[in-house]
Each structure stands twice: as structure tokens, then as C-alpha cells.
Amino acid sequence: MRSRLFVGAVACVLCASACGGVATGSKTSSSSTDCGNQVKIGAPYPLSGDWAENGQNSLQGMEIAAAAINADGGIKNLKGAKIDIVSADTSSDNPAQAKTVTTNMLQGGDIAAIVGSYLSSLTLTTVVATESAHVPLITQSYVDELTQKGYKYVFQIAPKASAFGATTIKALQGLYKNAGKPLKSIVIVGGDDASNKAQADAVGTSAKTAGLTVADTVVFPDGLTDAQPIVGKIVAAKADAIVLGGNLPDMSLIIKGVRAQGVNTPIAAPGGGGGLTPQFAPTLGALSDGVMDLAAWNEDLQLPGVKEASAAYNKQYKQFMPQEAGESWAAVYEIAQVMNDKKTCDPQKIADGLRTTEFTSGPASAIPPGKVAYDKSGANKYITPVMVQWQSGDLKTIYPEKLATAKPILD
Structure with a gap:
């Protein structure tokens, strides 16, 4: 893993992209004279429970961005104001708590923007x-x-679940074809949270549209203690590919159970979840090799600032920089760029800037394919999911070919 600090390199990137730090601002502030010397960006994430690792990774990505921006002199057009990341624990399983902690965070009127909640x-x-x-x-x-x-103030930097579903099937078909392997059927397995259910539905719809047979769809509750019933259904499906989503503990139980039955069918996750966490390979050891996942970001992407950010992340946290950290890192740079360009820390003006800005350079653009812009609904209109695969303990981009850094392994 890369481990060198990137302050000098990031400074160059920041100058080129006009992205700096931010400042503490109220909802009514609109110029550098109003913002003070610090601006707060909220980070409500699951910091406890089954999704705590993903929430912590997201928070750490924001902190890496803030540290680099602040070290480079802060938001230049806000008199060098610095970014302060304010975090709160949403829990992993209580949506009401997520709303409460975010509401509490916003009551002071000094939060310029929010990045969350994974x-x-x-x-x-x-x-x-x-x-x-x-x-x-x-x-x-x-x-x-x-x-x-x-909604008027939401900006979805990641692909939609429906896009993940279509891309999962398209990627698997392309990878299987190139490997000379048949792909006629899949089994869909996923947790019962909102994202996994939406992704499973999208994968199923896309599979049927592509002429594939969905041998079975298996939904399980987060926090499995016994995966054998799920494993039994997967084995019985006898599918050509297993599409598996969920958190790391649940995925690891299922994968270990499936492989223990002698089933070596390729496994692909339909986006995010436990398959992209740094602990996936250490948890599963050799069983992680070959497991694929669809991602909105990966640390080996050849995009502005990614190499430097991942090096800093590795040095600071002693692990590679996962997808959710990369997304939140880029999100902070987008907010910073808007504040710098518009000379404001006012939330309304920041929202207006996010709606109208095309991020085409610097770390703010470092989401595949290398540019970001939000449509009227708040969706990222350029986002291109990538398929990644665990190979010898590292997560490598294998699809699409123009962004790939390694050849896929489907044996």
C-alpha cells in the first residue's frame, strides 16, 4: 500500500482546482467578511452498530479532505477560513435517530452543508x-x-440503485463473455435495508430484461447469527453467478458457508456494502479473492488527487481508502470549491452553486468518469459505476475497460 504523505502534491492540485478550506458561517452569511475563520460541515454517519465501519470510513474521508484544504491555506476567497468537520452518530439501525442528530446539528444555524449518511x-x-x-x-x-x-437541497454524488442494477448485469455479461464463461442465470441475495432491497429489485429487473434467469431472490435481516438457511438456498439455485449484498459480518458468514459447500461460483455485490470495506480481505482471507463489487469510486482510479488522498489516508488510518471515504472526500472538495468560487458560506448560496457548477477539474471532479454535475432532481448526471475485484488482498478496478487497472479473474 502507498504510505507517503501528500501535502505538497495536494497543494499543487488545490491551486489548480481553486479549492480551499471553508469557514464557520451562519445561514445568513454571504461574503468572506461574514464567515469568520472557520466553517462547519456536518457529518451524520453510523458510527456504532453493523454499519459503523462504513460510517467511520466516510467521516475519515471528509477529514482527509479538510486537513489537506486547511494545510493549503483554507478557502482563499473567504480569507483563508478553515473547515471544521462536525460528526454525529446516526446509529446503524434507527432512522429516527439519524433525523434527530441531524436536526440537533442544524439547530445552531452554523452548519454550511452536510455530507451523509451513507x-x-x-x-x-x-x-x-x-x-x-x-x-x-x-x-x-x-x-x-x-x-x-x-427535494431541493439533496445532491446524490453516487449512482442510483437502479443504475447499479443495470450496470451489475452489463458488467457481468461483459466479463463472462470475455472469459468464455456462460452466464444464463443468477441468484440474488441481499439484506433487508432500503438500499439493498432497491439494488436487488434493480438487479432482478435488469437480469430479466437481459434474458437471464433469476433462479431465486433471497432477502435476509441485517445481523445474521446463522447463515445456513441462506446458504442452502444459494446452493440449491445452481446459478452461474451469485449477486450478494449486505454488511461485512453478514456477507462473510454467507461467503464462508457457500465456499464450505464446495460452491465456487463467482460472487458479485451490486454496489457498496461490506464487499468494499478494508476489513473484507482480512476477515475472509483467501476466500476474498475473486469477489467482485460495483463501486462509485476506488482508490486506484487515475483521477485528480486520488493518488495523493489515498496515500494520506493510508498513512493516517493504516488501511486503503475505501469507496465511501473517496465519495465523502470528493464531496468536501465540491462544497469547498463552491464556497471559494461564490465567496460564501451561506447554505442557500452553496446549494445554488452545487446545482449550477460543473466540476471538471481537481479533486471535486474525482468521481468516475472524472466530472460531476447535478441535474434538477439532485442526481449526479455523469456518474459511471465501476466493477472492482479483490485480488491478493487489494481492490482492483476491472470494469469498464477504459478505467480498469487490472484484468478480471473469474476462475
Whole structure:
């Protein structure tokens, strides 16, 4: 893993992209004279429970961005104001708590923007709080519903669940074809949270549209203690591919159970979840090799600032920089760029800037394919999911070919 600090390199990137730090601002502030010397960006994430690792990774990605921006002199057009990341624990399984902690976070009127809350079931309530307060929310949650309700302050940096479903099938078909392997049927297995259910539905619809047989669809509750009933259904399906979503503890139980039955069918996750966490390979050891997952971001992408950020993340946290950390890292840079360009820390003006800005350079653009812009619904209109695969303990991008850094292994 890369381990060198990237302050000098990031400084160059920041100068080129006009992204700096941020400042503590009230909802009524609109210029550098109003913002003080610090701006707060909220980070409501699951920091306890089954999804705590993903929430912590997301928070750490924000902190890496803030540290680099602050070290480079802060937001230049806000008199060098610095970013302060304010975190709160949403829990992993209580959407009401996600709304409450976000509401409490916003009561002081000094939060310029929010990035959160990773898990879709949590973000669906977080967004209620941010909409009420008229504060922009950049989220890496997948559920389509976020951009279907007419919200004015939500910005979905990640692909929608429906896009993940279609891309999962398209990627598997392409990879199987190139490997000379038949792909006629799949079995869909996933947790019962909002995101996983939406992704499973999208995968099923896309599979049928592509002429594939869905041998079975298995839904399980988060927090499995016994995976054998699920494993039995997977084995009985005798499918050509297993599409498996869920958190790390649940996925690891299922994968260990399936492999213990002598089933070596390729496994692909339909986006996010436990398959992208740094602990996936250490938890599963050799069983992690070959497992694929669809991602909105990966640390080996050849995009602005990614190499430097992942090096800093590795040095700071002693692990590679996962998808959710990369998304939240880029989100902070987007907020910073808007504040710098518009010379404001006012949430309304930041939201306006996010709606109208095309991020085409610097770390703010470092989401596949290398540019970001939000449509009227708040969806990222350019997002391109990538298929990644665990190979010898590292997560490698294998699809699409133009972004791939390694060849796929389907044996």
C-alpha cells in the first residue's frame, strides 16, 4: 500500500482546482467578511452498530479532505477560513435517530452543508432534517427515492440503485463473455435495508430484461447469527453467478458457508456494502479473492488527487481508502470549491452553486468518469459505476475497460 504523505502534491492540485478550506458561517452569511475563520460541515454517519465501519470510513474521508484544504491555506476567497468537520452518530439501525442528530446539528444555524449518511435508510430521514433547514446535503446513498421526491437541497454524488442494477448485469455479461464463461442465470441475495432491497429489485429487473434467469431472490435481516438457511438456498439455485449484498459480518458468514459447500461460483455485490470495506480481505482471507463489487469510486482510479488522498489516508488510518471515504472526500472538495468560487458560506448560496457548477477539474471532479454535475432532481448526471475485484488482498478496478487497472479473474 502507498504510505507517503501528500501535502505538497495536494497543494499543487488545490491551486489548480481553486479549492480551499471553508469557514464557520451562519445561514445568513454571504461574503468572506461574514464567515469568520472557520466553517462547519456536518457529518451524520453510523458510527456504532453493523454499519459503523462504513460510517467511520466516510467521516475519515471528509477529514482527509479538510486537513489537506486547511494545510493549503483554507478557502482563499473567504480569507483563508478553515473547515471544521462536525460528526454525529446516526446509529446503524434507527432512522429516527439519524433525523434527530441531524436536526440537533442544524439547530445552531452554523452548519454550511452536510455530507451523509451513507446507509440509504438513514439518509431518507437525514434529508427530511436538511430540507427543513434549507441546508445542502451531499450523499453517497444509492436509493432512487432521494431524487424522486422533489427535494431541493439533496445532491446524490453516487449512482442510483437502479443504475447499479443495470450496470451489475452489463458488467457481468461483459466479463463472462470475455472469459468464455456462460452466464444464463443468477441468484440474488441481499439484506433487508432500503438500499439493498432497491439494488436487488434493480438487479432482478435488469437480469430479466437481459434474458437471464433469476433462479431465486433471497432477502435476509441485517445481523445474521446463522447463515445456513441462506446458504442452502444459494446452493440449491445452481446459478452461474451469485449477486450478494449486505454488511461485512453478514456477507462473510454467507461467503464462508457457500465456499464450505464446495460452491465456487463467482460472487458479485451490486454496489457498496461490506464487499468494499478494508476489513473484507482480512476477515475472509483467501476466500476474498475473486469477489467482485460495483463501486462509485476506488482508490486506484487515475483521477485528480486520488493518488495523493489515498496515500494520506493510508498513512493516517493504516488501511486503503475505501469507496465511501473517496465519495465523502470528493464531496468536501465540491462544497469547498463552491464556497471559494461564490465567496460564501451561506447554505442557500452553496446549494445554488452545487446545482449550477460543473466540476471538471481537481479533486471535486474525482468521481468516475472524472466530472460531476447535478441535474434538477439532485442526481449526479455523469456518474459511471465501476466493477472492482479483490485480488491478493487489494481492490482492483476491472470494469469498464477504459478505467480498469487490472484484468478480471473469474476462475
